[in-house]
Amino acid sequence: MLCVTALKAAYGKIEALHGISFHVERGEIVTLIGANGAGKSTTLKALMRLTPPESPTVTGGDIAFEGKSILGMEGHNVVDKLKMTLVPEGRHIFGNLTVMENLTLAAWTRRRESPRKDIEHIFELFPRLAERARQRSNTLSGGEQQMLAVGRALMTKCSVLLLDEPSMGLAPLIMYDMFRTLKQLNSEGLTIVVVEQNAKLALQVADRGYVLDTGEIVAGGYSAELLQHLEIKAAYLGG
Amino acid sequence: MEQFLQQCVNALQWGSFYALIALGYTLVYGVLRLINFAHGDIFMVGAYISFFLSTTLLAPDGWFDFSRELTLTLTIPLVVLLTSFVGVALERIAYRPLRRKGAHRLYVVITALMCGLVLENGNLALLGASRRTLPQLMDKEVYMIGSIAVTNLKLWVILTAFLVFFILHFVVTRTRIGMAMRAVSWDRFALPLMGIPLDSVIVFTFVLGSGIAGLGGMLFAMSYPVLEPYMGAMTGWKAFIAAVVGGIGDIRGAFVGGFLLAFVEIMVAAFLPSTFRDLFAFSILLLILWIKPTGFFGMPQTTKI
Numbered sequence: 001m002l003c004v005t006a007l008k009a010a011y012g013k014i015e016a017l018h019g020i021s022f023h024v025e026r027g028e029i030v031t032l033i034g035a036n037g038a039g040k041s042t043t044l045k046a047l048m049r050l051t052p053p054e055s056p057t058v059t060g061g062d063i064a065f066e067g068k069s070i071l072g073m074e075g076h077n078v079v080d081k082l083k084m085t086l087v088p089e090g091r092h093i094f095g096n097l098t099v100m101e102n103l104t105l106a107a108w109t110r111r112r113e114s115p116r117k118d119i120e121h122i123f124e125l126f127p128r129l130a131e132r133a134r135q136r137s138n139t140l141s142g143g144e145q146q147m148l149a150v151g152r153a154l155m156t157k158c159s160v161l162l163l164d165e166p167s168m169g170l171a172p173l174i175m176y177d178m179f180r181t182l183k184q185l186n187s188e189g190l191t192i193v194v195v196e197q198n199a200k201l202a203l204q205v206a207d208r209g210y211v212l213d214t215g216e217i218v219a220g221g222y223s224a225e226l227l228q229h230l231e232i233k234a235a236y237l238g239g
Numbered sequence: 240m241e242q243f244l245q246q247c248v249n250a251l252q253w254g255s256f257y258a259l260i261a262l263g264y265t266l267v268y269g270v271l272r273l274i275n276f277a278h279g280d281i282f283m284v285g286a287y288i289s290f291f292l293s294t295t296l297l298a299p300d301g302w303f304d305f306s307r308e309l310t311l312t313l314t315i316p317l318v319v320l321l322t323s324f325v326g327v328a329l330e331r332i333a334y335r336p337l338r339r340k341g342a343h344r345l346y347v348v349i350t351a352l353m354c355g356l357v358l359e360n361g362n363l364a365l366l367g368a369s370r371r372t373l374p375q376l377m378d379k380e381v382y383m384i385g386s387i388a389v390t391n392l393k394l395w396v397i398l399t400a401f402l403v404f405f406i407l408h409f410v411v412t413r414t415r416i417g418m419a420m421r422a423v424s425w426d427r428f429a430l431p432l433m434g435i436p437l438d439s440v441i442v443f444t445f446v447l448g449s450g451i452a453g454l455g456g457m458l459f460a461m462s463y464p465v466l467e468p469y470m471g472a473m474t475g476w477k478a479f480i481a482a483v484v485g486g487i488g489d490i491r492g493a494f495v496g497g498f499l500l501a502f503v504e505i506m507v508a509a510f511l512p513s514t515f516r517d518l519f520a521f522s523i524l525l526l527i528l529w530i531k532p533t534g535f536f537g538m539p540q541t542t543k544i
Contacts (some may be wrong), residue, residue, distance in 0.1 A: 048430075048431075048432065050431060051339070052339075052340075052341060053341030054428055064534050073431070074431070074436070075431035076430075076433075076434050076435055076436045076437070077434075079432060079433065079434035080434040085432050085433075085434075086432050088428065088429060088432065091431035092426050092428055092432075093426075093429070093431065094421070094422040094425045094426055095425055095426070096421055096422075096424070096425045097418060097421060097425070101418050104415065104418065105415065105418045105422055105433060105435070106413065106433045106434075108434050108435045108493075109433075109434040111415070133447070143261040152433070153432070156432075156433060157432075174273055178348065214271060222506060
């Protein structure tokens, strides 16, 4: 469904992706793993068609969504038309708005409908957010902010969700909770692409994975294989 | 006492002009963190547009030959509309390309300053240095409240300023586009991820700010009907200072700041030699900023590094 071929992307003159290819099928959880600076976030920003300077320019290759190139699309249209969105690294919630306002704003593309029902659904998924509904969202804890970031993304009624380092800065228990929720959302039909530094955790929930290293894909396959591969590597190299 | 109350009425009128301009400064700053130094000149453009529209519509040998009432009712919405186009054009031509290239904020501010100069001097080159006089669009009536004299125009100016403020406040705090405007000011990156076109939100902000400045320019020209190309420069600077003292980025601040500045100015001019006006007014504002550097409604900003 999502097919990336020989994708090259650069920030200004510095190339960050040197021609990567991978694909994601509907209903899958796919993870991109790799060290800092491997190009994981760059890949997600390129998929979302976000604009420079924060995001890269695609300099070669193609991104196709259901067979059609999306390189000419703008970021907001990717959300509106393709129903794909991103939970960015560092969450980027609107800290000066309340929890409720953050969620309401995310229903932008469905302006005519009242977002109340969808918000209730998010509150069922993350009851902690319901308690904090009227609070300014920069007063939330890190875990709650991550819940809000995911909840806000779901408010767009996306069918493909990209997540950039959702475990970052979270306590282990909250982190497992978050991945359990993602698994549940996936079983309800959501396609997920998750970027993680915590490779083990990511491979435990993902169907398939790709390993990125300095802008290139160096390995790919089913999670179980990759996990075994990683464990062997860790055993020999003491990782 | 009588004189004081009479001066209060005058201060309310002047404050209305400052407030109407300051609102535009604060709106654009709130959304883009950009001090739009061309904004004072947008105010001037608004005054000129109202001049050309009203003379065209009134001209007895022209196509229209409208009555004054009809001219006034047509000119107001048209001035707002056309001035907002000028603001949007500035954003398109000058600010957006820089934003796309990720230019540092300093360069955008300098661009704004230059745009203001282009508007002033463009006007001078096109129309010459001769002053224009706006035709009278409203019969002057003087109401006496006790011993205080108020003209109908003054009342309209003050009323309009308050009305604009309340509508704007409602838009920013209660509507979804207002939410989006506040969201941009916090985190521009995440907005497209919600399916919200960033450029539309920015354009909307410029429409609001410039439209309000245009309305202010027209009301100003009706009150003091002499127009010249540099009329927006000093008034614009003062309104900008008013917005900062109120707490730039907050529309309540711009509103209160505008009236505060006018109040100080008028009172100094009324009870002290009028040459002291700006000296005293700005010393007082300096003192306020010294005590509260973020302005009345401003919050200390933490910049992410």
